[in-house]
Amino acid sequence: DADVTQTPRNRITKTGKRIMLECSQTKGHDRMYWYRQDPGLGLRLIYYSFDVKDINKGEISDGYSVSRQAQAKFSLSLESAIPNQTALYFCATSSGIGPYNEQFFGPGTRLTVL
C-alpha cells in the first residue's frame, strides 16, 4: 500500500466552487506539506505543518486553506476555486530527522477549474 495517499486523483470543477483535497499518510511522519506544480514553475509550497497544532503559510497560500485533522491527515481547501488554480497538487511528508528533510510525495491530484 502507498505510504502517502491523495484523494481525489482527478477533479474537474467550476469557478466559485469549494473544493477539498485530502491527504493521508502511514509513514508516521510529523511534517506534512502541500505543493502545487505548474509547467515551467515547478513545485511551489502552499502550506506546511510540522505537527498537529502547527500550520504555516508557504510561498503561495492566497486562495487556499488547510486543516491538520490528525498526525496522519492534512487537507487542502480552495474556498472559491478560480481557473488559475488549475494545477497538479502534491501532498508530501517528512520525518524531520536527518539533514536533508527528505520529502515523500503522494501520487498527486490533477485539478481543473473551468
Next chain:
Amino acid sequence: QKEVEQDPGPLSVPEGAIVSLNCTYSNSAFQYFMWYRQYSRKGPELLMYTYSSGNKEDGRFTAQVDKSSKYISLFIRDSQPSDSATYLCAMTETSYDKVIFGPGTSLSVIP
C-alpha cells in the same frame, strides 16, 4: 530572479549517452542539495543528495556541487530508457527549513 533556476528542456538523448542536468541558485546559505526524479503521473522521489561542495557517485549517477559558483549538476552515464523522467533539483539550508525545488528538466532517453 528565481531562487533556483533549471533549464526545463525537454532534453532528448539516445540510449547510452551521458546526460548532464544543471541548476543554478542564488541563496548562498543553501547547504544540502538534492535531486528528485519524477516519472509521468507520479510524485517526485529522492534520487541523490549531497552536502556542501563536492561530488557523490551512486551507480550510474553522479551529483556535483560547486558552492562558489552556486551551481549543481547531475550526470547520468550509460543512460537508459527507464531514466526518462523529469529531474528536479532541490536545496535547503537545514532540515528545519523549507526545501526549495527547481522547475525540473524533462529527459527522454530514446532506445
